[in-house]
Every structure is written in structure tokens, then in C-alpha cells.
Amino acid sequence: MKKKSIGLLTGGGDAPGLNGIIESCTRTLIQNNFLVYGIKDGFEGIFNQDLIQLTLDKVLGIHSESGTLLGTSNKSSTKGYEEKFLKCFENLNLDGLIVAGGDGTFQALRPFEQKIPIIGVPKTIDNDLSGTELTFGFDTACSVVSDAIDSLRYTAQAHRRIIIVETMGRTAGWMALGGGLASYADAILIPERPFNKEALLSFIKHKQHLQRGFMIAISEGSVAIGEQPTVAFQVSNSPEKERFGGVSELMARWLEKELNWEARHVILGHLQRSHAPTTTDRFLTLNMGVEAAKLVLAENWNKAVVYRNGQIQTAPISNLMQAPRLVPPEHEWVQKAQSLGIFI
Ligand code: F6P
Numbered sequence: 001m002k003k004k005s006i007g008l009l010t011g012g013g014d015a016p017g018l019n020g021i022i023e024s025c026t027r028t029l030i031q032n033n034f035l036v037y038g039i040k041d042g043f044e045g046i047f048n049q050d051l052i053q054l055t056l057d058k059v060l061g062i063h064s065e066s067g068t069l070l071g072t073s074n075k076s077s078t079k080g081y082e083e084k085f086l087k088c089f090e091n092l093n094l095d096g097l098i099v100a101g102g103d104g105t106f107q108a109l110r111p112f113e114q115k116i117p118i119i120g121v122p123k124t125i126d127n128d129l130s131g132t133e134l135t136f137g138f139d140t141a142c143s144v145v146s147d148a149i150d151s152l153r154y155t156a157q158a159h160r161r162i163i164i165v166e167t168m169g170r171t172a173g174w175m176a177l178g179g180g181l182a183s184y185a186d187a188i189l190i191p192e193r194p195f196n197k198e199a200l201l202s203f204i205k206h207k208q209h210l211q212r213g214f215m216i217a218i219s220e221g222s223v224a225i226g227e228q229p230t231v232a233f234q235v236s237n238s239p240e241k242e243r244f245g246g247v248s249e250l251m252a253r254w255l256e257k258e259l260n261w262e263a264r265h266v267i268l269g270h271l272q273r274s275h276a277p278t279t280t281d282r283f284l285t286l287n288m289g290v291e292a293a294k295l296v297l298a299e300n301w302n303k304a305v306v307y308r309n310g311q312i313q314t315a316p317i318s319n320l321m322q323a324p325r326l327v328p329p330e331h332e333w334v335q336k337a338q339s340l341g342i343f344i
Helices: 018-031 043-047 082-091 103-112 138-159 174-182 197-208 247-259 279-297 317-321 332-339
Strands: 005-010 035-039 051-053 096-101 118-122 162-167 187-189 214-219 231-234 242-244 263-267 303-308 311-316
Touching: 005 018, 005 043, 018 035, 018 096, 018 279, 043 082, 082 103, 096 103, 096 279, 103 118, 103 317, 118 279, 118 317, 138 162, 138 174, 138 214, 138 263, 138 279, 162 174, 162 247, 174 187, 174 214, 174 332, 187 197, 197 214, 197 247, 214 247, 247 263, 279 303, 279 311, 303 317, 311 317
Parallel strands: 005 035, 005 096, 096 118, 118 303, 162 214, 162 263, 187 214
Antiparallel strands: 035 051, 231 242, 303 311
């Protein structure tokens, strides 16, 4: 009997754990007599018919590496090329497709929901994908943030400085909140809770006489009440064109001027995406990969593997295609920060 063939695609910005998904899906499917093909560079690999066969020796041990064996892209989309995309996919003669991606990737797959047999696996360091309460890559990114704040606190205290640590996250503050909380930052600023400038100044002023250093975790999309986010530049062919960045530097200069307290800023940038996956992310991708492969074996298409109520579950893939999941302004983690006396 002819073996069935499954394609595996990683789309959007890379996130630690993508290789774990590739290894666990491939191993489970090969065990079950499937042929597995990796699609190169996200959707571009479908348009360019660029595939590699994934064999055991190619995937063995890659779970511990960041990046993605297949390459990815956060610039390619299917918009305006829907017919071509469908044709190109049909030419590949695959029996189904497993896609690990974020909001851009799943939005781009919306027109094909009933036309291509797909299984979705949610991925993003931003943790803002709808339909799931956790995405892989988030735990690793948070650990980069908290490690940075914990170590920068030493130099802040040595020099009596404010240090502002800027995280990624676009419009979602999960990473600054998670990483800032885990490192007990003195202030955590997220886009979902625009901050009051006067209140922030008076909070820091009060601390100036009580402690030598002051640590701020700020998400790149954060704003003061009534102000606009700091856009660093635009990527013209990207589905989400604006790249946020630079708010921490502006804040450092502003705080120095207002408080006469020396300030420095650190932008963590892509370090948050490139760290080796934590054990939590490895378990998550191992489990999600096996579950995604099981959905393939059951031919239970147009489903996604999601994390809800502390468990991995199955949901309609359309659940991943909604608007981004932002931090509810009164989220439990916000309340925990308030209990600790953190400015948020
Ligand atoms: O969505 C993931 C993300 O890392 C965001 O947190 C960040 O704003 C953006 O991608 C950066 O994109 P690029 O890799 O194009 O610089």
C-alpha cells in the first residue's frame, strides 16, 4: 500500500520549540509508516515547491535547538494569491499539512479552512494567539526576560541607576508581565494598561530614597495614557508592517530629566527568540507534536492542538484565526504584581 505523505510547515517569527514540534511530529508519523516532508521557509516553500524529506536522522535531537530546521518567514502571506496557493499545494501531492504558526500564519490560512486538510499548532513568544492559553516559546522568552532583569539589577544597584528592560510582544504585554513578575521588577509596563506619567514619576521618586537601583520591564508596545506606541520602522511586505521598538530609550531620557536619577535602557530584541527552549517548552512541544500527529492518523482535519485549563486539548482550527489574545487589564498576574507593590 502506498504510504501517506504529510507536509510540515513552520510560519511567522521563529520561536524556541519549533524544532521540538518538527522532531515529535516526524518521529510519531514515521513510527506509523507515514512519509514526512518539511516545507522550506513557511508559505514560500509551498509557492516555490521547496520540500525536503524528513527522516529520523535529520530530526533526531533537534528538539533542544532554537530556530527551525525548515526556515520560516514573517513576510510571506497568501493574500491576493489564494488560487495560486491552492494549486501549488495540490501539486505537492500531500495528504495533509501540519502548520506551526502564529496569528499571521493562521489568518493567512483562513481561506483554506475547508479546502486543505490542515492541523494547526499554536506558536509565538508573544503568547497572544487566540484559542489557546499558552503558546510554546513563551516560557523560554520569559526566562530570557527574567534572567536579564535579575542580572541587570546588580549593575543598577552598583551605579544607583534606573534600568529599563524592553521586551518584544507587539500589542501584547504577556512577556513583560511574565518575565517582569518572575524577576520582581519594580515596575511593569504593558500595552494593555497605558500608564499615568505622573503616577509613575511619583512612585519612582518615592523609591529613590529607599533603594539603590530601580528595574522597569516595559513591553515594546507600551504607551503613556493618550500617547501612541513607538514604531521603529516598517516592513513593507509583512502582514503586520510596524515593528515596535525604542520606547525604553525615550523613557530613560525622560526619567533622567524628570527625576535627576541616571537611567540606562536595554532592548532584549531577538535574544528572546533565540534561546534554547526551556524544559517546559520542550514538554509542551513534545506533547503538542504527538497530539498533532495523532490527529493526522485519525484524519481529524481542520483541528488545532491547544492548551486550556492546564491540559492539551483539541479545538477547531478556526479558534486560532481570531483577533490576538491580549492581557486582560485586571488579569491574575496583574493582581499578583499589585500585591507585591510593583507599579503596573
Ligand atoms: O511576533 C513575534 C515578534 O518577535 C514580536 O514580538 C516582535 O515585535 C516581532 O516579532 C519582530 O519581528 P522581526 O523578526 O521581523 O523583527
